[in-house]
Amino acid sequence: MSLTLLAAAAQAPKPIYWVELGLTNYLFRIGSFELRWYSLAYLAGIVLGYWHLSRMIREPGAPLAQRHADDLFFYCTVGIILGGRLGYATFYTGGGSDIPSLWLHPAELVKLWHGGMSFHGGLIGVMLAMAWVSWRNQLSLIRVADFVSVCVPFGMLFGRLANFVNGELWGRVVSGPLPWAMVFPDAGPLPRHPSQLYEAGLEGLLMIIVMLTLYWKTRARFRPGLLVGVFTTGIASARFIVEFFREPDAQLQRFAQVTGLSMGQWLTIPLILLGLFLIARALTKPELSTRRPIEIT
Known part of the structure; x- marks a missing residue:
């Protein structure tokens, strides 16, 4: 443990x-x-997202009907769970990490109660779910993604709050006085950033405000790709920023030291570029008509 950090901790105000x-x-x-809060967070985010999507599709110009929303509710739930777990096995175990690859131990993949879910893997799972529902029902994938993206931040907020309640995924050791610095269990005696709350505020609350405002107060939903572009850019940028305050996963600390960025930051860079492309593309194309399309049965 660094003597400099210990000296700074001694001079700092009493942490929480x-x-x-x-x-x-x-x-x-x-x-x-x-009944764990983390499980309830997933459930609350999915149910609230489904409820809000059902409200959104009642507005003029909606690209999907209620039966499509029902399908999305089921397939996105499966995509979040499977994608999150498989993404964790791919990005956060094996290779340069200190955890044996879960791909070499298939029985461990189903043990969700042991923890280990990847945001990026869950995002890929949701994308595949949207692609399947859109293809099967002849819907516009980009417009379906627009509507779903408005609802995702609910789950991000609840999930990060659950991380805080669990006392996990704590932040880095603070380098100076910080009134809200916290000492977390199993994280040593030094005060740290409560980075779970930073993520809840940026990836959750801020993105909820931005996405709901764009949908309900502007005509953004009539520009295909704009909503999902703003969501992708916003949530990836928030994750990139928070990673400077979040302690890298224990098994990937060496990776972060060698590359200069954490695994989470490297994975957000392509998302930021994709989001900016979608925004630019949406703003250069004319708005869609507000007429509700005929439902295909």
Whole structure:
């Protein structure tokens, strides 16, 4: 442990101790069964997103009907779970990490209760789900993505708050006085950034405000690709910024030291470029008609 960090910690104001907040990682426990907040966060994000999507498609110019939203609810749920788990196995285990590759231990892939979900993997899963529903129902994929992207930040907010309640994915050690610095369990004695709350604020709350404002207060939904472009750029940029305050995954700290950026940051760069391309493309094309298309049965 660095003597400089210890000296800085001694001079800093008394940090907040996470264990003194009285938080538990479950809502209730019956015997060996626990209903965990992280599971509830996934459920709440998916259900709230489905409810809001059902409201959105009642507006003029919607590219899908309620039955399509029902299909998306099911397939996106599967895509989030499978994509998140497989993405974690791909990006965060094996290779230069200190965790054996989950691909070499297929039985471990299904043990979701052991933790390990990748945002980027879940995003790929959702994209595949949207592509499948759009292709099967002859819908415009880019417009479906526009509508779904408005609903995703709900899940991001709940998921990051659940990370905080679990006392996991903490931030880096603070380098100076910080009133909200926290000491997390299993993270050593030094105060750290509560980066889970930073992510909840940027990837969740801020993106909710931006996306809802664009959808309900502007005509952005009539420019195919604009909403999903803003979402992709915004959430990837937020993740890139927060990674400067978030402690790299233990198994990838060496990777971050060698490359200069964390795995999360490297994975967000293509998303930022894609989002900017979609925004530019949407703004150079004329708006769509507000007439509701005839539903194909």
